[in-house]
Amino acid sequence: MTDRTAPAAHAIAPMLAARWSPRSYEDRAVPDAALAQVLEAARWAASCINEQPWNFLVARKAKEPEAHARLLACLSVNNQGWAVRAPVLMLGVARTAFASNGNANRHAGYDLGQATANLAAQAAALGLQAHQMAGFDAAKAREAFAIPEGFDPMTAITLGYPGPASALPEALAAREAAPRARKPIGEFTHLGAWGALGSPA
Template identity: 45%
Template sequence: MKNTSEILDLIKSRRSLRSFADKPVSATTISTIFEAARWAPSSRNEQPWRFLVATKNQPEAYQKLLDALNPSNRDWVQRAPVLILTIAKKAFDRNNAPNGHAWHDMGLAIGNVNMQATAMGLVLHQMGGFNPNVAIENFRIPENFEPVTIIAMGYPGDPDMLTEKLQMLEKAPRSRKSLSELVFTGEWGRGVDEHNPNF
């Protein structure tokens, strides 16, 4: 079991890169990453996440996912050896009632995917910039499922292969809001003291 500082360091090391090495990701590695997703928590243990995976070994499926992306994403994504369509099941199995937590639960599963991939030396870049209707049509996704994001996955590559604009984004320092902006204690707007937490 990793200690808490190791886990936090792993989380902090995650980056949404756009540069990918010309190196395939093995089937065993991909399976391990999705095994991490399988163990995510979910409301009523519904496990509403689904993943449609296409590697460059599957050119037809890979192209279908590329076709669903916005052009600005499509240009750089083509270097990624793996593309993943994330899909949420919109209703509970037990009674077909709408599952308002499905997208939250999908996020938990993707969090596991991110951390497992990062631990294995891979990078992921999630994109909302795609046309879900194209994905639905291309893959004949049933009506009770909704595409959420497309993820590019692979090993980190040389950012100098990107356009100048994307290189700037790739090399820019990461930024995060302070805890006091995100975590309130006692009442709305009372930010936690980061140096002396007042919980």
């Protein structure tokens, strides 16, 4: 299995360091108990006034093959090329208004993102990996799954056990082997004043 552990500059929780976005997946189903664990992790995310606006449409290749194919068909052609091997496809959908008063929830996408981050970290802790995708046709997904107005399909997600990069076409295999890179803390942390960029340590 490809080791893509983050070369963190400061120690971080192991599951966060272990998380990455693979394109190669083993031909091996995700046990339902593990799938429930990653959704449970999503469940415990924080959200604005505990609205929990996230929804995950889940298509298991082994159990919902028709839904898996339908969701796959909503992905961009590039994403379809590798996501076809993922044993689980998901669609992250945000409820866009607060249930209590119908007002627009401008943090719905933020909260769906937090739940998905939890899901991805929990997946990594279990030896699984998730890969989020903006490259999908949201209108097509809405139609394909009869998602009502007021719910916004925001991300597609693959989930499975990461496989060898060698199973991918050359161009994708190279991306899988590229060094993992991030901006340093000091490029996004403003200490006490906007523009006072720096790292606390």
